Amino acid sequence: MKPDGWSILTPRIVTADVEGLASFLRTVFGATGDVHPGRPAVLRIGDSNVMLSGVGPRPATPAFLYVYVADADATWRRAVEAGARSLEAPIDTPYGDRRGMVEDRWGNVWQIATFTPTSRP
Secondary structure (H helix, E strand, O other), X not given: OOOOOOOOOOOEEEEOXXXXXXHHHHHXXXXXXXXXXXXXXXXXXXXEEEEEEEOOOXXXXXXXXXXXXXXXXXXXXXXXXXXXXXXXXXXXXXXXXXXXXXXXXXXXXXXXXXXXXXXXX
């Protein structure tokens, strides 16, 4: 059983800077949601939730996440402008995604993709 609006699998990132990471996600991905002291922050990116928790009982644990967006190029640029390090400029993949990759200052890697159904074999 899961709460309404949640997926079976929900990523959770543990960081020493929940507020900073939440701000990055709002700027780059248009995430919504608030940070509340004493409990995990739940931010929504599109139709998915991501939980952000502070260090303490758990060590910082970055993630490697694949995120579909409407415009991979624009989102990748926003991420770089927000301080992320480019790992891969957007390229067209053989499986139909236009995808770029960045690493944020918290060590999370984000593959940012736009699916183009006409290009998939």
